[in-house]
Amino acid sequence: MINKTKAIVLKRMDFRETSLICTFLTQDFGKVKGILKGIRADSKKFASSVEPFSVNEIIYYPVKTGELHLVSAAELEENFTNIRNDLNLMNIANYLLDLTDSLLAVEDKNTDIYKLLFKSLDALNNQKDATKVQTIFQIRALFYSGFKPHLDSCVSCSNQLDFQVKFSNAYGGLLCSKCMQKDKQSRSIFRGTIATIMHIEKNNFDTLMNMGLHPQIKKELKIILSNFIEFHLEKRLKTQKVINQIDKRINETVKL
Ligand SMILES: [Zn+2]
Incomplete structure (x- = not known):
């Protein structure tokens, strides 16, 4: 299953050399935590730099165990x-x-x-x-x-x-x-x-x-x-x- 939803970035944290772990408030699924792999190595991989309080459309694969999902896409909609x-x-x-x-x-x-x-x-x-x-x-x-x-x-x-x-x-x-x-x-x-x-x-x-x-x-x-x-x-x-x-x-x- 894949989830697609609008999401406001609540928190972001560097993870390992190239990735980010973000906490989002999503429109459809509540507060969601996800990992964006490789985003810091290749800035073009995602159509957003997922800054705090920016609004993005994200796509993620919910994991069955734990709460850290894999975010495969984030497209910036509003940067304020x-x-x-x-x-x-x-x-x-x-x-x-x-x-x-x-x-x-x-x-x-x-x-x-x-x-x-x-x-x-x-x-x-x-x-x-x-x-x-x-x-x-x-x-x-x-x-x-x-x-x-x-x-x-x-x-x-x-x-x-x-x-x-x-x-x-x-x-x-x-x-x-x-x-x-x-x-x-x-x-x-x-x-x-x-x-x-x-x-x-x-x-x-x-x-x-x-x-x-x-x-x-x-x-x-x-x-x-x-x-x-x-x-x-x-x-x-x-x-x-x-x-x-x-x-x-x-x-x-x-x-x-
Ligand atoms: Zn009283």
Whole structure:
């Protein structure tokens, strides 16, 4: 059997002298790992250099045992050149790849995340608000992969939420006033931030790119989401660290 599908490159790694091992997010088969033999020895053998976040049409032979398939063809369809010419956009695109890779298990079909990643890269490439793209991606990727925070009732006692609530990473959502002392690390959160997360979960990408985001909510979302994701993925995503360092440097420059 041969599989043919569109695929976004999540990760690439040199293998031996002449080959590459790539992790792809495919449109039809989920996250797939494959070896491209001889690609580094003969650049014309494949019609793509399979750079991270490029979109390719790939053909591969699924192996029966293990998860490393043999990729026989890769043809470049979209390279997102504008992203590659901008360091900040590159860092955000790499973060989206890293998050996708961490959220998904191999060979677990997820067409929604494929579409979301493609649309997010396309928006970055068209110079849309990069922070907004990142926020929408984080919330919708958590939603599609089953990691979404619990926001519609108290995550601990299931009671309706009262006026005072706190957001808990450990419990994975909102705690009511009676339960909030169960997690000393839980933090207060604006009503508007909760409403924005729920709004982003319910609407499609194009609609969301047109919504306004209050700077204060944008800022709070950034903190809440990166802490939540870090907590649940049990490691700080390397790319998130890079973005934090750049943010810090920008802020320092502004102060000067
Ligand atoms: Zn409760």
